[in-house]
Amino acid sequence: MELSKTNKVLIFNLSLLILNLFNVVSLGLNSLYLLLSAVGTAFIIEFSFAKIRKKELKYLNWLTTPLLFSLFLPGDGALWLAIYGAGFAVLFGKALFGGDEYYLFNPAMVGVVFLAISFPKNMPHLVNELMLVEETMQLLIVFLGALLIGFKIINWKVPVLFLGTFFFLTALGKELGISTLDPLISLQSGFVLLGAFFIASDEVTMAQYPIGKIIYALSLAVLMFIIRSFTSQPDGFPYALLLANAVAPLIDKIEKQENQPIEEVGE
Template sequence: MHAPVSVTRVMLQVLLAMIPGLAAYIWFFGWGIVYNLLIAMTVAVVAETVMLALRGRPLRPYLLDGSALVTAALLAFAIPPLAPWWVTAIGSAFAIVVAKHLYGGLGYNPFNPAMVGYVMLLVSFPREMTSWVPPLDFSVYPMSFLEAGRYILTGQLPAGVTFDALTEATPLDTLKTNLGMGNTVAEIRAQLGLDEATSRLLSVIPIFGAIGGKGWEWIAGGFLLGGLWLIHRRIISWHIPLAMLGALAIMALLFYLIAPDRYASPLFHLFSGATMLGAFFIATDPVTAASSPMGRLIYGAGIGILTYIIRAWGGYPDSIAFAVLLMNMAVPLIDHYFKPRVFGHDRD
């Protein structure tokens, strides 16, 4: 007897759960993400096929499991929407070939492949990987589906538009840079969170929304929704997201209460950058996460704390990838020390 579950169904539901986040992403940042997704997925499937063939594994069951698609999707969300196609392709191939298959393939890789791919891109192509776009409302030139595609694939911009004009640092990046220049959080937000008319007058882009980055907070909301659905479907357990978001919020709250001028609010941290995507989709990758309930709480909390530390005091504006990879390393240790109490045994 077997329950109607399979790896394929698990992966498909994870992909489905990304739809609200994706919709918000397209709504606020244009069509670039769709190209990223398509490129990343195509390359991932090709890389997966080649690797399976080289390793002499049966193609059908492993291609149908959908795990390569999930990796590709997570990576695509982490790459700026207007990144050239080869950036996405290299990242996707690296994730599948090196981070997944060279470590033994599905179920054996110690590090989250999408995050390995992302970090590789970040250190190799810093310019491409940090050139994000502002929300469409404030874009100098909101590109159409075809125009975005043409730029990503060929690097050709519509006439009269420069690349620099199209791009904008992310809210987390802006916050970090400005804090570094000695401005207070309130000043930065006031300066950058103006209403549309004022901002046009001062020619600054209002990238801060009500709680997080403008647009970003809605994407985060979309991923939160999808993630809750995954918990409801018991595809993922609540332990990692709760522990990660909780630890991040507590850290943020602590420092926000101590020095609100120097540190952003907990809500800002929860609804900016890749927090929600990370909490529900990246950190919960079962292969690279801790396995026992207690272990998952520790693992999630570790990611939350590391994320905050790197965001607040590290060199990078966002840090989900680094935090996840660092905690991936700690998983064997966590699994060793946090075994559940077995029925009929006293707690060790």
């Protein structure tokens, strides 16, 4: 039985909420305050734009961005980080593009990159040292990701191909001596797993055609490998994701042209 779009969004958001609650248990109450600050900021902006456009605010849809964004904040981060980041994410990453289903870049990643560039000292886990994700969190992300795939809430191709290709590239890079990354630790570090199942799988920002989805996943893996191996960014997922988002429309355009029937021109 195919789930309705509303139920799909509900299950997706519940999965994100579970991950956020795990953060609260692991990192402390400040993570809860950060989450509430992000959600409150997002609501104010989304509600305001809904009123301006005279449209109904879809209470399930607007929650996705702050729930996802909060997972990228440091557990001991200041509340203004959540407010600035969530505000930037929703306003410049989503609302100004037209809202749901119209944005080009993943809004949560827009907010994360904004904070990483503007306030690097306050986002040390993104700009200083690659952190190994707690094992329980890894298992929880994979379990919830598999659940989303099983219920056909996300397309399996993008997360699976992204993770597989990234693992292969890091293993090959280490074997050839061009990279020091350990392939298994690379998958367990930073935001690779979270990004694969909950961000790269965003239907709005990925390529829309079947072959395009494959190219998109491979491109994301290559970009991720390059950034982690040859730049000063220890994690790199938010940057790789936004770059992949940028080329997704081009991938779609090329595949659409390839699939168009060739018109015969009479002499």
